[in-house]
Amino acid sequence: MGERVVPEPQRRRRRPTKQGTVLSAEAIVATALRLLGQHGSEALTVRRLGAALGADPSAIYRYFRNTDDLLLAITDELIAVAQQGWQATGDWQADLREIGRRIHRAYQLHPQTAMLAAYRTTGRAHEIGAVEVILGVLRDGGFPDAEAVRIYHAFVDQALAFAALDAAASALPPAARQADEGVWRETYARLPARSHPHIAATAPLLVAEMSTSGYPPALELLLEAAAARLARLRRPAG
Structure with missing residues (x-):
């Protein structure tokens, strides 16, 4: 073009x-x-x-x-979908959790697009609005500016990375996706305890866990780490 x-x-x-x-x-x-x-x-x-x-x-x-200009507009539209209907509650952890879930969900609705768009920076209205909202949640939650920016970076990259990863998995042909999931049952769950004691001990849990997205627990770990950092910052010196 x-x-x-x-x-x-x-x-x-x-x-x-x-x-x-x-x-x-x-x-x-x-x-x-x-x-x-x-x-x-x-x-x-x-x-x-x-x-x-x-x-x-x-x-x-x-x-x-050109088509790249169009792709940036498409990316900004996915960001708009993620923001639609969101309202702040004043609880920074609850608000970030909901924003993260919305980002992940919006990209999963369009997996083929997510693989092209998750790593792009648009500089357009909806992305600018999202950056403003997330930084506002963190700053209003009590994070100093440097911490707010650091956590914003980790939070957004985590959400988009999982969005792209899960989109790529869901975009696989059904047979390939089922084969990948079957590896946990057919290979890992059958490894002997004498050679792989840790895998054998956790095999049923692995089979159940690895068929789902890792984003929800990863998001919780990030929020817990952010809360711990905030608590340390608020702790009186000495």
């Missing part, structure tokens, strides 16, 4: 496309999300988008400079 974006007032298409869609940045992002879910990263082309929208592919240029 080229580097020519039409100014905002000139963008809106006056007549619907062949599919009955009034072309807009929002419609393009929604269609791109759907195509990515159906076909993976190969779907992110102006040709496929134009066909799905019933518009000339060159019309996409009116809204996005």
Whole structure:
């Protein structure tokens, strides 16, 4: 794609496309999300988008400079989905827990997109809003600025890393996913105690645990560590 974006007032298409869609940045992002879910990263082309929208592919240029610009808009839309309906409670741990769960859930709804988007930084409205909210939760919770930024970094990277990991797993073909899960039952659960005593002792727990996402317990560990740091900071010196 080229580097020519039409100014905002000139963008809106006056007549619907062949599919009955009034072309807009929002419609393009929604269609791109759907195509990515159906076909993976190969779907992110102006040709496929134009066909799905019933518009000339060159019309996409009116809204996005290139496919990377579009991907950043898609990423920002996932962030918007994660924030939708969230309300602060004033309890920083409860608020961060809910934000983390929402981020993870939003990306799992779009696993193919999550694998492309989880590591991107958009600098757009919804991402900026999310950064402001999370830092606010931490600073209002009593964390000094340096600690708030450090915990923000760990919290967001943890949520996005698990989002990408779990998205990649869920995007596997069903047979491959079932085979991976079966390894814990067919291989690990059958290892003898004489050679692998720790695996053998915990095998039933491993089989049950490793079929689920590691994000919920990881999130709790991070929150507990953050709470311990805050308690140390509040402890009187001496």
